[in-house]
Amino acid sequence: MSKIEDSVVDMYEHLPVPFGLVRFGVAPDHPEVKNCQDRFEEVAQSPNFNFIGNISIGNDSRSVPLKSLLPHYDAILFAYGASRDRTLGIPGEDNIKGIYSARAFVGWYNGLPEYADLEPDLTSGEEAIVIGHGNVALDVARILLQDPGALSQTDITGQAVETLRKSRIKRIRVVGRRGPLQAAFTIKEVRELMKLSSVGFHPVDLTLIPEDISTLPRAPRRIMEILKKGSLESLQSTSKSWSLDFCLSPKSFNVSTASSSQLGSISFEKTSLLPNPFDNTAKAEGTSQIIDVPSSIAFRSIGYKSEALPGFEELGVPFNNHRGVIPNDQLGRVLNNNDSSLSPEAVKHLPGMYCAGWVKRGPTGVIASTMQDAFSTADAITDDWYSHAPFLNGGNGGSGLGWDGVKDEAAERGCRRVSWSDWQRIDAAEKKRGQGKGKEREKFTNIEDMLAVLD
Numbered sequence: 001m002s003k004i005e006d007s008v009v010d011m012y013e014h015l016p017v018p019f020g021l022v023r024f025g026v027a028p029d030h031p032e033v034k035n036c037q038d039r040f041e042e043v044a045q046s047p048n049f050n051f052i053g054n055i056s057i058g059n060d061s062r063s064v065p066l067k068s069l070l071p072h073y074d075a076i077l078f079a080y081g082a083s084r085d086r087t088l089g090i091p092g093e094d095n096i097k098g099i100y101s102a103r104a105f106v107g108w109y110n111g112l113p114e115y116a117d118l119e120p121d122l123t124s125g126e127e128a129i130v131i132g133h134g135n136v137a138l139d140v141a142r143i144l145l146q147d148p149g150a151l152s153q154t155d156i157t158g159q160a161v162e163t164l165r166k167s168r169i170k171r172i173r174v175v176g177r178r179g180p181l182q183a184a185f186t187i188k189e190v191r192e193l194m195k196l197s198s199v200g201f202h203p204v205d206l207t208l209i210p211e212d213i214s215t216l217p218r219a220p221r222r223i224m225e226i227l228k229k230g231s232l233e234s235l236q237s238t239s240k241s242w243s244l245d246f247c248l249s250p251k252s253f254n255v256s257t258a259s260s261s262q263l264g265s266i267s268f269e270k271t272s273l274l275p276n277p278f279d280n281t282a283k284a285e286g287t288s289q290i291i292d293v294p295s296s297i298a299f300r301s302i303g304y305k306s307e308a309l310p311g312f313e314e315l316g317v318p319f320n321n322h323r324g325v326i327p328n329d330q331l332g333r334v335l336n337n338n339d340s341s342l343s344p345e346a347v348k349h350l351p352g353m354y355c356a357g358w359v360k361r362g363p364t365g366v367i368a369s370t371m372q373d374a375f376s377t378a379d380a381i382t383d384d385w386y387s388h389a390p391f392l393n394g395g396n397g398g399s400g401l402g403w404d405g406v407k408d409e410a411a412e413r414g415c416r417r418v419s420w421s422d423w424q425r426i427d428a429a430e431k432k433r434g435q436g437k438g439k440e441r442e443k444f445t446n447i448e449d450m451l452a453v454l455d
Contacts, residue, residue, distance in 0.1 A: 092253030125296025332377030
């Protein structure tokens, strides 16, 4: 809006509330990470910005078809993130109780309506396993180990706090296929776990860390220093503990001897790292040595994946299902073909189609890098506009009505739009609910309660 004079942006969001990953993905004990909301709110104050909340894009009876938007806009930017979990594809994953995706668990404690009824059972045993070595895996471990009383002062849901108060979990293993130098977690997350009160850390396998870490780049060197130093609390003085377990590849989930439906252990294959453990690109190779690790609950945290929107195929918008991205020129311009073998001359930009974020480059990076990625796509749109590149509707010209051209069909399909001022009323209601509990807000965890504020 700042670079193209008189431009108007309509943002479609399938929930009645904005902020997406910031609201539903950032850990509740990381409020500083949510400061980017201030910038978003500044943008939302512009008369040229319209929040179109509670409107899903799709082909079912309560959604707006993607094709219905096209006649009313010059460009469409896809920035809908990654809604699917990557799965392990191993025996027991789909039919044994006690196995959760980290995405579902994080969404549950952050109040995402999709997972409001998750009801994770944290009382079936004392040992938990988190599979994955990224920041989300460490978030899950930290929430499980942290004092629920401290969490109750954050914007975590009240339901989650009560469930965590009843938790019996005392020992958490965070498990990955490779070693510490290949792990994806960052300094901040591992340091926070080491500093948790009344929580001890089991020493890592020092053969996976170089004897001389002084030659490592700054970020991995600092992580290795933290891992070697360990936690502030000794294992002997704490009731809870955690570990980073390396070079283990999950092979099957196994039922408990006490129940034919409840998780009892996980079988892992030990791996070796090639060419060596100190190469940050080392690959994990199985050794055929299997170990069983007891666990009453497990969390799968091995990444997310985007999927195509309903209507893509009809409109000729390609999608790379293997990578989970919309084919693009790395600057955000959507390309007309998913075939990498084609010559550059055969691959063209689909006029007026752009993408940003995880659906553009895959589910990697943090909020800051995702914002920079969005800025680069905005620059591409601006460059195309001023260079008179073709946009939607070509020389025929669209209606230029934006949401005003869509709203009648949306109403006919039973959709109820939530505006930015509507969101502000929901926001105020959540903050009022939180005041009595000494916290910033108490989130609504179902859409009906959000909409009831507006009635």
